[in-house]
Amino acid sequence: MAAALSIASDPHQPHLLTLPPPQEASSLLQEVRQALSLGAIQGSLNLICGDWRLRLPDLEALQSLLTQQGLTLVQLQADHPETRVAAASLGLHLGPNTGELQHPPKAAPTIPALTVHQGTLRSGEHLQADGSLLVLGDVNPGAQISAVGHVLVWGRLRGVAHAGRLGDDQATIVALQMRPLQLRIAGAVARGPDEVPAAGLCEEARLENGEIRIDPASPRWPLQGMPTQGLNVGSSPSAQ
């Protein structure tokens, strides 16, 4: 078992690096190097040490390794008292003991909140959401919407829509009338279809084998299971 790295979707949030139990692991630096080799990430990092017994030199070596990678160690969660003392002497923020910590579910990525925008987005307006985005209105040609999760347009989509802005290739774009200039899902880009779709046909775009496909929308609401609390209703987009 190797160290598990979970990359934060929000650039302001720290990434999480969880070390395996010490008896199953080789050395600290090797574990960390291995975990970081999976993807180039930058920003701040929280380290969850569990039962590891790390002394001041260990932590200093770890810090210099992370700095080389462009990461800053900001918080440490450790159960071993020696590790906690060493971390405190380095000025690191100490999180609660792992025992008290609720592990973030590893399989299900953190469920993003839903942003609801009411009103038509006009040419030149650009709306970005950190979670999924629901527009109650039209997206006119020249307007742009993007979301980390799904993009849903309860109206006509005639501008540019980007779902899965940070690389979520399961994100979908749903619109009551799909006439976009351009669609983007994760890293894929597609021009909108040339023919005008039949009125009243709700369509859905998704990524399949690296290509964006438009099909009649599935009756399954893509936001199923999403918590409704934290619903955040905005009425004026950040016009740029």
Place this chain on the structure above:
Amino acid sequence: MTATPARVILICSGKGGVGKTTLTANLGIALARLGETTVVLDADFGLRNLDLLLGLENRIVYNAQDVLEETCRLEQALVKHKQEPNLSLLPAGNARMLDWLTSDDMKKIVGMVAERANFVLIDCPAGIETGFRNAAAAAREAIVITTPEMAAVRDADRVIGLLNTQGVAPVQMVLNRVRPKMVANQEMLGVNDVTDILALPLLGLVLEDEQVITSTNRGEPLTLNGSLSPAGRAYMNVARRLRGEEVPLIDPSRERRGLRARLMGKIRRTTGLF
């Protein structure tokens, strides 16, 4: 001074050359002919030519700048139209005004003008920069004019978005330079295509009319004539609708047939053949 507060209407388009100034001039004359005291205000300080279109260029002594600097009174700066005394023009100052004019200055001047008129029409500069923002800050309602071209519609859409954020309402739309033949052949955006995108109430539909060019060059707006050309009629109808009258919109496809039918009718009448 009038009892009811003046209606301060911004005339804007985003894109240049779609007919803002022409609409302002014609609408000003039309409203004046309908008995409304009207002031047209040239807010296009950089490229002023509302005075030119109204044929008042050589009568300007003072301008908005002088009023703001209090080197003259407002009455001295207002240029009364020679044929329509109900209409006066507040000319723009020189282009250097762009450097220092603020939205408060604009509000001040519009407030002064509004005290002595039923209608104040602000001819807005093209673009969405300070000139537009200052003018929009002073206006209560707006007319967005556009032509059936993608670029003009796109820019109009952007402007409508900005007007909404500035709290200007109601915003209505005039569709200018429609060519019925091209619309019928689907070579040009139709009325429905435009209203579909902009989603605004249509205040008027102006057909392409060569007489607009000659009237512009002569400094005599089309609405000044007793016998109106197609575009002149359309401007007159816009003025009527602005005052709350119910005037049916012309149907561009019928207008084309109407011309032929009128011709046939004339032949029928004169020859008595059919």
